[in-house]
Amino acid sequence: MSATNSSIFLSRLRRLPVMDTAGDKLGTVRDVVVQVRSAGRAPRAKGLVVELFAQHRVFVPMVRVHNIEALQVTISGVLNTRRFERRESEMLVFHDLIDAQVKRRGHTKPAWIYDVSIRQARSHDWEIDEVALRASTGPFARRTYDTIVDWSDIDVFVVGAGRSTREVLAQLEDMKAADIARELHDMTPQRRSEIAHALDDETLADALEELPEDEQVELIQALEVERAADVLEEMNPDDAADLVAELTPEVAEKLLDRMEPDEAQDVRRLMEYGEHTAGGLMTPEPVILAPDDTVATALARVRNEELTPALAGMVYVCRSPLEAPTGRFLGAVHVQRLLREPPSVLVSSLVDTDLEPLKPSAHVSTVSRYFATYNLVCAPVVNEERQLLGAVTVDDVLDAMLPDDWRGDQMDGLAPSEAHWSSDRHVRDLELRRARTPDRPKGARDGR
Structure with missing residues (x-):
């Protein structure tokens, strides 16, 4: 307006x-x-x-x-x-x-x-x-x-x-998601559940993504099924898939059945890949454009305030259909390249032909080296049929490389240990673990 x-x-x-x-x-x-x-x-x-x-x-x-x-x-x-x-x-x-x-x-x-x-x-x-x-x-x-x-x-x-819950909610209103998560973490389970019931779906979804996994599971199970499904729809699909995977199969299926079909389909598709693979880390909702779209159209799309800075760092040019899995993937265009070109230029003429996309089966150790090699914050994931499945962002790579309990340590205000922040060591650990463990079949997810 x-x-x-x-x-x-x-x-x-x-x-x-x-x-x-x-x-x-x-x-x-x-x-x-x-x-x-x-x-x-x-x-x-x-x-x-x-x-x-x-x-x-x-x-x-x-x-x-x-x-x-x-x-x-x-x-x-x-x-x-x-x-x-x-x-x-x-x-x-x-x-x-x-x-x-x-x-x-x-x-x-x-x-x-x-x-x-x-x-x-x-x-x-x-x-x-x-x-x-x-x-x-x-x-x-x-x-x-x-x-x-x-x-x-x-x-x-x-x-x-004396305003009780209303006062707490008013204080949370202007906080960032990570700060709301910290406030929820510090509450008693009963109080946390009470505040979670009063928060709107979007705010609760953003905060859930920042909480340790055990508290995510506790909160989502404390909600009525309809409300829980609505909150999952507001979460990033990759985060929702990780959370659903932690639930019992019966509860998970009940929630997926209550979600909007398109949203549930995205979550089910992500759950087909191993948790520490490009397919398990990706979001199926990157910025996808048609070959005849212009730079002006691309810049208008990346200005969407709902996009994270990392996801807005690159657009992907594909044949129809333009929803993942797309038609044939033609290439990616960096947002900096878009800013240097006239508004009327077609995005298809600007694709980075030197950037080879990730495969969905690529392990997080491979993905992290890929990001470091090409200085990326976002990267495409493409299947054997050259269809774009989604995009991996650098924050999801870091999340997968850090120890499983890093969110809990952060909530408790603990100083990060050398092991928490030594990426080379953690990548070596992941590679050793991968060498000792045979690849899981499609449809399975790694435990945390």
Whole structure:
């Protein structure tokens, strides 16, 4: 949605029709989801509760809201039709706030909320801006007066003592995934489970990827099956595959059955490869382009904020289909090369013909030397039929080379030993282990 300097009072959104960019009606706005944040930051408007036909209500993130007009709200992208469920850290504007009695900073008399406004910040988040109040001049007075105040003047939006889980969630809101994982690690199992249930799917998925494996398994098993499947869908497919492989076959199959078919298929495909191979380390969702795509298209794709820096370091040119496993792999293009070329140049004319792709069976020791030889942060994985299966990133290589318990040591604040950081020694250990252990058949995964 384009940025705006003016506030939008949310009462005008209630019951507005929600349209897609083609002009077709999808549903009706029923509420707005907001979340309190710490450190004096304005509460964030997370998204809309939209009622589809047959009174089925779903969540639409604010990033999908394309335009807000007087008579309708227009959204873009794919609509997730999973039924909306409010998290403990969230409040609903119309359900929880409108007509709620609140305390105003510096005043002793009660006030009631009758409207709330939002505005778009520089970060492109939508935040609570002002609150319209109806206040009585006395317990027996008939006259009331209306006033508009800043969000920070209202107690319900300010994190304070005694807010329990909501306070913790507000503090976690602006943390990086690794820091959230550390906070979860330091909690008791019961408290960790409680907070995990209240976190949104994406945040929990990012934090899970940073936790030691035993705590990943503990948390995912503590969730209801539907919720656990949703969280796995938000994880990187290679991390989700590693986690599912640690579960019992019965639990793993139950979760995979509840996942979206495409997401489950990616995880199942990755589980076919050994854990310490290029196939087991790769992600099946790199940036894939057609031969007739231009440099401008490629740069637009790598600017996607959901891509990690490593994954955005290289694009892959393939024949159709453009989802892994693709059609014939034509080559890779480094992002630095894209930055040096005119926007209209075809990416197929820029492929690095000297870069031989990895095979899915390549062991991590081979992969690490490959990365060092070619100074890479990302590399293609291609099968015998020259189909692109995915891409390995340098962070996944490092993760595989470090000792199994490195995440736990990091959480506990232990100083890394020489063995933890001597990559040559660890690679030698892996090679010796590989020499002593025959290759596993396809379909098996190495134990940790």
